[in-house]
Amino acid sequence: QVQLQESGPGLVKPSETLSLTCAVSGYSISSGYYWGWIRQPPGKGLEWIGSIYHSGSTYYNPSLKSRVTISVDTSKNQFSLKLSSVTAADTAVYYCASSKYPSGAFDIWGQGTMVTVSS
């Protein structure tokens, strides 16, 4: 049973880089699946940020692509999100998720972590 757990700072200053990690348990990240990040601003809907395939291929939301990097660390069985030059608009609950389906539908989700951008 795959389980995901997000971790990282809950407060980030404007213009700095938001960094989050998703620890994977119950499955080897190098064995397969898509691994992704989704966020949800307070009171608003879901926004897909990006995904990475176990092979290392990355896919990013075109509106965030210039600021986003998603990577995998197979030695620690985790994957990470970096979002640069953050503003208050990046304040949201950030979820990591995984998909065992080729279509990329996320069947396993972390509990989410709230990140606030404020000075």
Place this chain on the structure above:
Amino acid sequence: QSALTQPASVSGSPGQSITISCTGTSSDVGGYNYVSWYQQHPGKAPKLMIYDVSNRPSGVSNRFSGSKSGNTASLTISGLQAEDEADYYCSSYTSSSSWVFGGGTKLTVL
């Protein structure tokens, strides 16, 4: 990329059936059979209810079904129950090798 279009809210009485629509374009919903639906209760992470237009993951009630016609996908919930009250989001793969969500629909069970 533009979010897929969903009604802001729908409602129904227990035992009834409701349908939530999700409208996109030929570059996303209409172009691929990669539409998924998620249920989200307040303060909780989303839960996958339907993938690849009409497939249910193991453990999801058969009261939930999905379909697609042209650029519009639909989620139907039959035999509505109080526990179905939640926000529902559709999502689709796109021609830009990306995924896009709908704006979400709040389901109220009367």
